[in-house]
Amino acid sequence: MTGRRQASTAGRFGDHGGCYVPETLIPVLEEIDRAYRRLRRDRAFAGRLRDLLRSYVGRPTALTYAGALSRRWQRRIWLKREDLCHTGAHKINNALGQALLAQAMGKQRIIAETGAGQHGVATATACALLGLRCRIYMGTEDMRRQAPNVYRMRLLGAEGEGVDSGTRTLKDAVNEALRDWVAHVDDTHYILGSALGPHPFPTMVRDFQSVIGREARRQILAAEGCLPQAVVACVGGGSNAIGLFHAFLRDPQVALYGVEAGGRGPTLGEHAARFDGGRPGVFQGTASYVLQDDDGQVVGTHSISAGLDYAAVGPEHAWLHDSGRARYLRCSDAQALAAFHDLAACEGIIPALESSHALGALDQICPQLPQDGVLVLNLSGRGDKDIAEVARISGVTP
Amino acid sequence: MNRIDATMQALAATGRKAFVAYITAGDPDLERSEAIIAALAEAGVDIIELGFPYSDPMADGPVIQAAGERALAAGTTVPGILAMVARLRRRTQVPLLAFTYINPLLRYGVERFVSDAAAAGLDGILPLDLPPEQDRGLASAATAAGLALVRLVAPNTVPARRRTLARSSSGFIYYVCRYGVTGERSALPEDLAEQVADLRRHAGGVPVCIGFGIASPQQAAAAAAIGDGAVVGSHLVQLVAEHRQDPQVAAIVADRAAALAAAVHEVAR
Structure with a gap:
């Protein structure tokens, strides 16, 4: 299985994966990649995550x-x-992992997209726990379908942003989150919610x-x-x-x-x-x-x-x-x-x-x-x- | 010689800077788009970036997103744009640069696109979401077909990468002068001159044009004074949006472009 390991270190999975983004995001993604590769071998980080998964997530x-x-x-x-x-839902496993990573990187502001609202709720929860500012992008069609989660995010202190462009669903929320990110690369981490997007997200989310x-x-x-x-x-x-x-x-x-x-x-x-x-x-x-x-x-x-x-x-x-x-x-x-x-x-x-x-x-x-x-x-x-x-x-x- | 290189050299020889205009191809439809592009060429625009409309333009602000939606709603396709370019080539020799997300090109076939684009009369490609390490065969195909490959450099691009991007750019380097998506802003960043001076050290003589957020003739002139050219996009696209029902839309956009071009051309080296 060395082929698989080589593929994932380059962020590629066969012909798939990679990092197809505007140039402004390249330094940010490289910074995340470096920080993640350092922290995944860091005992204190792993211990902190393990403790939270046990005592907070259940x-x-x-x-x-x-x-x-x-x-x-x-x-x-x-x-x-x-x-x-x-x-x-399982979304909290990744949201907590990435929120800890963001904190270790000194990022004080978190953004995320959400479809069903589960990742938005998980991210808002992790941010409330760790004291990070949080803004969640959600398509307005999804907000209609998942109204209870919209209110949960508000209760957790997150700022919700309805996305009215395109099909008003998850992909449009991702576009809007990416647009926010390119404008705020210095202080913001984007907690992408699935094993998607540019490297290192597919590998990092999978690991979490x-x-x-x-x-x-x-x-x-x-x-x-x-x-x-x-x-x-x-x-x-x-x-x-x-x-x-x-x-x-x-x-x-x-x-x-x-x-x-x-x-x-x-x-x-x-x-x-x-x-x-x-x-x-x-x-x-x-x-x-x-x-x-x-x-x-x-x-x-x-x-x-x-x-x-x-x-x-x-x-x-x-x-x-x-x-x-x-x-x-x-x-x-x-x-x-x-x-x-x-x-x-x-x-x-x-x-x-x-x-x-x-x-x-x-x-x-x-x-x-x-x-x-x-x-x-x-x-x-x-x-x-x-x-x-x-x-x-x-x-x-x- | 590629029209972009020829234009940049001719401008340099006469001590002038380039005015680059962005317009979304097919907005509000291909017929009016063709008229707008022809009018821009006559108004003294040195290079025209043709934005290829895309369903998910993650690097664009609301103005260019809306233009893309109008173009797609009007049935604009990659073959349709190439056919328009071929028609335009009977009227104008203004350099035309494809400003595009990569997926429509992948679907069309990268090599086939490069060869059809060159045949139609396009002069270069600016792939927005295709960093050089991904490539997908674009660089070699473009070189073989004599098309320029314009790369973006951002304020946070580290020195080693600036060099890599500059060395793999031809035509010019597009310096994205600020964070965020396309769209008008009120002022140029304070460290623009420093940033561009640094970029030039890596550029190996490739010209540097500056864009993102530039709207007024004053801003365009200030950016052109620092770089080799200035790019204005959303401001012109917004004019298309406001006047798209007006039969004079091409003339209205061209008038504004002429004012911008004049401001840039007054800047001496």
């Missing part, structure tokens, strides 16, 4: 045996409970999220006495998925499944399935699979889940896809919604709509495994933020 998160799902699919299905993290897979691997070995046949996660930018996959990359017997948002159907613009309808390109600082038209314009996406509603996928996923190490499936809005209701009713867990996509692909994945095969699914977030939207779609007044 790690390790549980690995829960899903009895009803297991009986139905006749496979042994375990849920990695990132929904139990403080703030309700890989705690998920390290815990899950240890937990499943303890619970089952063997490695799982498959691990499954939803893939927007792909940080929860790469965080889970990473610990299993060198276990060739473990199949890796990523699940993209199939939206309303296969027509370009109606989904966010980059491996199914996207083509290699460069978007927001990184080379990867991008949903774009024949003229290289990035197209709008659709997903019921704001957190998966993004036109590109993290470059390491693009590389895992090309190398065949991971397989990527799609799950439609309707399948995700059904899985959302199902998990709530049969396991007593309300999943995030993002995570519901991983659940909604079990019917495609389970037949690939032997009877009683073991599967670990990353329940990346809880669904509290989605309740109003699901009720609206279901025509119910909560």
Whole structure:
């Protein structure tokens, strides 16, 4: 696996990754790269992060045996409970790591983009804890869909900025955050929320999220006495998925499944399935699979889940896809919604709509495994933020 | 010789500085854009940067973002822009520089783009989000086709990198004189002269044009006095936005450009 290590030190994953940004950002990204490479070997930094993950985030998160799902699919299905993290999703793992990094670099101001609002809440939380100023960019369409998270960010002291340009979703929030950053490079760190964007973000975010897979691997070995046949996660930018996959990359017997948002159907613009309808390109600082038209314009996406509603996928996923190490499936809005209701009713867990996509692909994945095969699914977030939207779609007044 | 090099040399020979105008290609549509560009050339603009509209212009402020949205809504494509350039070449020999994000070029095919751009009569490419270490075959293709490759240098670009960027630039070096996105600002940065003097030490004789935030004739003249030329973009694009329904839009934009060009040309070396 030296090839992989070489690829990531250069910020490249096969043909993907890299650093495609205006010149003003190059010195800043190099500064982050240097600081990160120093701090990841720094015992005090690692200890501080580990303590916060334990005492503040609530790690390790549980690995829960899903009895009803297991009986139905006749496979042994375990849920990695990132929904139990403080703030309700895996996003806090990265937000805290990067906020500590920013503090170590002497940056007093934090900006971030958010789609579903989970990364915005996680970043606002980390900033409140560490006493950093915080501004969150969010598309106005996403603010409508995720109203409770907008208010949570305000309660946490963050300044929210609605983005009304373009498609008013995650990609436009990223553009606006990048514009803010090029204007304030001296005092500001941009906490990018997924394993996306220019180097070193895809590597750094993956490292901060890989705690998920390290815990899950240890937990499943303890619970089952063997490695799982498959691990499954939803893939927007792909940080929860790469965080889970990473610990299993060198276990060739473990199949890796990523699940993209199939939206309303296969027509370009109606989904966010980059491996199914996207083509290699460069978007927001990184080379990867991008949903774009024949003229290289990035197209709008659709997903019921704001957190998966993004036109590109993290470059390491693009590389895992090309190398065949991971397989990527799609799950439609309707399948995700059904899985959302199902998990709530049969396991007593309300999943995030993002995570519901991983659940909604079990019917495609389970037949690939032997009877009683073991599967670990990353329940990346809880669904509290989605309740109003699901009720609206279901025509119910909560 | 490449038209950009020829223009910069001719200006230098007569002791003058370059006035560079940015305009978004296809704004408000290709037909009116063509008229605006032709009028700019007649108004004494030395080099025209043609902004290629892109869905996600992360380095641009609201004015140029909106121009790109108008151009895309009007159906502007890369082949459409190249066809417009070919038509313009029957009317004017003003140097034309493609100011573009990289993804539309990757989709078109970098080598194919360079060859079609040269055939259409473009003189150079300024890739906004393609640092030299990424490249994607652009530098060698541009060299082979005789197109200039203009690189950006920012205030925070470290000395070693200034040298790398300057050595891989041709035509001119675009000095981004301030942090932030494109758009008008009230004053030039105080350390501009120092910054440009430093950049010149690394530039190996490649001319330095200064842009980002320059709007008034006074600012343009002040920037041109320090560098080899000044770039004005958002200010002209805003005029296009305000007068796009007016049949005289090309003349209105050209009048303003003429005033800017005159101010720059009055600056002596």
